[in-house]
Amino acid sequence: MPDHRPLQPASPWVQVVATDADWDAADPALLRTIYAQLVWIRAFEQYVLDLAGAALIHGPAHSSIGQEGGAVGSVLALTSEDSVNGSHRGHHQFLAKALHHVEPKGLDPLAPPSDDVREVLLRTLAEIAGLDRGWSHGRGGSMHLQWKEAGAMGTNAIVGGGVPQAAGFAWAHRQAASDAVSVTYFGDGATNIGSTLETMNLASAWHLPACFFIENNRYAVSTTVEEATGEPRLSSRGPGFGIAAWKVDGMDPLAVHLAMTEAVERMRRGKGPTVIEADTYRFFHQNGGFAGSAFGYRTKEEEREWRARDPLTQTAAQLVRLGVLTEDETAQAVAQAKAVMDEIGSVLLEPDPDGKPGQRRIKSAEWPDTDWVDVGVRGDLSELDDAPVVADEASVSVAETKFIDAVATVMGRRMETDDRIVVMGEDVHRLNGGTNGATRGLTDRFPGRVLGTPISENAFAGLAGGIALDGRFTPVVEFMYADFMWVAADQLFNQIAKARHMYGGTGGVPLVLRSKVAMGTGYGSQHSMDPAGIFATSAGWRIVAPSTPYDYVGLLNTALRLQDPVVVLEHVDLYSTSGPGPVDDWDYCLPVGRASVRRPGSDVSVLTYLGMTPYVLAAVEEYGEVDAEVIDLRWLDRASIDWDTIEESLTKTNQVLIAEQGAIGTSYGGWLADEIHRRFFDLLDAPVWRVTGGEASPSISKVLERAAIAQQDEVVAALAEIARY
Template sequence: MNLSSIGASTPMVKYTFSDADWERISRADALRITTLFLTARRFEEKILQLDKLNLVHGPAHSSIGQEGGAAGSIAALPIDTLINGTHRAHHQCIAKAINALYGEGFDPLAHGLKPEMRREIQAMLQEILGLKGGWTGGRGGSMHLRKESLGIMGTNAIVAGGLPIACGHAFAEKARGGKRLTVSYFGDGAVHQGATHESLNLAALYRLPILFFLENNGYAVSMSVAQSTFETQLLTRPFAHGIPSIHVDGANPVAVWLATKWAEEQISATQGPAFILADVYRYYHQSSSIPGSAFGYRTKDEEESWKARDPWKFLQESLPARGLLTMDELSALDKDISASVQAAAESCIEGKGSSSRIKADLWPAPETVDSNLNSDGSELQALNYKEFEDYAQADMEPLTYIAAISKTMGNAMEKDDSIYIFGEDVANMGGGTVGATRGLTEKLKGRIINTPITENGFCGLATGAALCGLRTVVELMYSDFFLVAGDQLLNQAGKIRHLFNGTASVPLVLRARVPGLEGYGSQHSMDPAAIFSAFPGWRIVAPSNAFEYVGLMNSALACNDPVLVIEPQELHTRSTPVPKDLNYFIPLGKAKRVRRGDDITLLATLTMVKECCDVADEMNASADVIDLRSLSPRDIDYDLIGESVRKTGRVIIVEQTTRPASIGALIADEIQRRYFDYLDTPVQRVTGKWAPPVVSKALEAAALANKDDIQKSIIQVMRDCGLAR
């Protein structure tokens, strides 16, 4: 065998701190690093004290021992840097808050921390305690911290959940020609998540200005790195993606400062990402004041060896010895920071010792619990709302459903340069796999973004970019693929506004194709409406023809909430008259009566709207057919439904999808609660069968609802009411 080495130019280096490196650190640099470190250490100690008094509701993942990585890295970067992180992020967020307010020439030894710094310490502490004075009104607590004005874009309770979102922040910054860096902090447990590898790949592929900062504390809860992976050299991960990386001692905040400067230079030189692996140590168990050795997964000797290398001990020994700061100066700085943290605690606690309690007037009002689930809709109020009947035939031209998709997107993107489309193959083959972006790639260069087959990664990237001011559109080749991206779509994008109490918006449109009777089988054929309806924050629209598509998509693109747009492939070739200029909107949350009748109400979605009208015509039934259009639970048009129910007294909800994937059960329950006295018979539902559609043409047709099912249901309801036809 003739074997040769495969060369690779990507740097993967280990940095060993030496005495000569002190020459690169000024007194001002040392003071900033120490200020950030001490604020993080004293803040964390106070949180631990409050936790012992049972004043912290929920987990409070202590980072005591790990602060050197946060202080060194944040002090090295510009104050406008954006950061996000994971559940163990107190040290990063408080250090970032102080650094964002630091400013050139600031000397904390001269006057102590600035008043605005003290206010942010108090606000962050109140956030962790769940109080209304916190950064997001106490909703985020310990694990979900956000203060955009300070560059803290949101920490995340899902391991690795913030990494794709950070890529989105960096993408948006690059797209707009900005110069801010993004740093995403995460732990060794996140290294093995698919989201991490997807994020590294996307960052390298798109050449994003992002620094991945891995705090390796050696344990994912109790699992050591060696128990979690065969290859324990974690820098092989960024190396595999072509990302320059550096390994540094995180217990030395000065070394971290220098390593971060190296990484910043790499980002500038390569116009792409960089990666830091910092070895750190958490002194306590996952979320407690008890050391890990008490649970048997660490030894006391290991813990003591790390404590002997404590970053604060290092600073106290090294800075005076190097003539950078004196012990008296360090003591004075410590005293002022400790007093600031103590004042923050006293602002929200009354009583002493075991009788300590949260001041009652600081809790958020219970009646605000549902506030900020969605936008207040103000961005939609001045839109040009039109219905089909508002146009003369001369103003219309026939347009197929698939053409409506590409034309509507092109029209909107030409007017709004913040709109970007992401998806697999969307910029290839002259318009993607089905032509939904036909003609756009040439006109809108750089804004139709081909993605790898990494749904969780690119949906997270689109979420992060939307958080930073872009309006992002994600095309899912098939609707079922949202399950691959479930965390980023359902747990992140949909919840972010409420979680951060309205301080963040995610204007993202998710286009999901449903094949219907196309033979794609059970893993490519799911109607996603019912699943998305179970998660807060999402709007759902279901266009039943090209006219509806244009108006609803225009509204979705104007909305500051994430909006799911369901696109049945069965409708792609159907043509409908559509206004030539495409500049109209259909209100979200407004259904449409498409056929009038007095005997029965048919509530239909998507492909079943036309089927209901056809069946009613064929049966000569006096049916009120209503196209629901908006399917998110708080957007269902119960006013129009109620008007119809009071007239007919009989309701059938008609969906093509299978029974377990149906949203009709929720609607039926609500109708019977609201309009029970007007119903002559229980609300009925037409759906497909329990089994998902499979490839067999016969079984696929049997699995989904059809015209015969609608007809049988109408006959049954009329018979039940003594009106047999």
């Protein structure tokens, strides 16, 4: 028989219970603040449910009633310098942080609210109602609340979606030599999400000051914790990743505060991340003002038992027991908060003259201007006002340069001149510059700023998104292959791409994603895609596709100045090639939205990009019967396409061929052809011609891979067809 030796987790895992002695020992000012916050948040949430019941809230109203104790108890252990983000059920988290920011010395439940408190309540209510007065001018609504000045970095509608960003905030705090911490609030459902678990692992590996605060309200909509996992003690996730964990009664705000104080102290001492599981209960259904029992997944008896442990009534009882407040004073605080919420509501609402008696409507002046609908999808490029922008190669001394050398050299130059830049990705810190040499020499030159990551694209892409939202640093993320964007699709497309617009259009998201295209190298269907067509559908991303060393340097320099996320596409075919590159000027920028005419011509305009550009130029030379003008697009996103150059070329040629390598299903040229037809129909003598890869993804077989992608031969065939037209 083998010996069985019990193993103990390397990190502590404890349950914290507040006793009457803890209440007795607590600072009365802290207890008054706890109660005041609970009262204000409860009154706010009840008012939101009233508006939702009157159809004055467009969209969901995910009430936090019953769960306020966890948010209040934890936030009061933080400062304004600390960051928080939260879930779709995040009103209480946001309000607790915002109220603590404007009243850092504490709230008194009996004192009339300050103008700052009223402003927080008014702007939050306006945001939830989708009004211009809101924090994000109504764009975020109930599920996307952000006030960065207060350290409230944004609640999130994707379950687990905000968790990786919180690790980014934590990294930025530590890199800035601050002792600030980051707290991410999420529910029991998110503890089983890949992005959450990936981020716990990454935060532990990097010893980040990040707290994973689990609000275990026992139901993911209607699915119980016991149904969703074999270990319903969700704080157990912590020791599994080497993270210290606390389990606490979330209906007891003082117990939460005590646990959070211990966790924050540990993080501020540089002891790495923490997990807190607060057992709590939402009194209503997932959305709206009905009890869960009305939908059959909870019993009324269970709801009564939890309501008997309401954090407001428990806290009020303790304050009365301690003589901090009388029963009449606790009732007075509740009445005052309700009256103030009615006053605040009257700022936004008015009687509806066409409705029933007592019916209200939103004041017309409170709605956002519809002309503002797309403003802020991306920035206005004012950050380039002082950039050393050049028009063409004639402005820079060039010499024959190996493409991959240009990649590594310009990245080194940027890190040398801007200590805000940090590079991360799989193996970028090893192998003499990653798998292709793009970060060669950078690890030794810039210790702590070239970060080799675990294989967890969702986590480290989201972490980079958090760093970008924080704004103090500029992350450069490397995806070893472009296909891996599907693994991180939530962070790339739901989070990073939408953040600027969703949160009001003013805050930047400075992030560069370097993504490698490897078709033609035998790496098969899951390592060979061209993602340009996918990124082009996602408003918010800018896309650059350099085909020469000169272009790479100028485009990367521009990308790293932008306050928008930029994906820099790199083709493996180009890494080993040589072409014009800078001799001694590694700082120049190429203008946003400027294509390059690689070859003038008069018969057809060929639009191409990235690794297809050399194949097109070779095809035009091989097939001499068509005088083709070859335009290397360089910028591929909808906002940055060089329509002026395309129109000027079409005015001469009156027909256009779009040539790309990738599969037809994810084709970049599909939307571009449609747009050209709409914009330049009168200039065209023929429909838009196209060269793409086939329907199938490239496979491993050399001959089948070649048949699946487009190269020089396919362009020659297209030119021959155009000649016969």
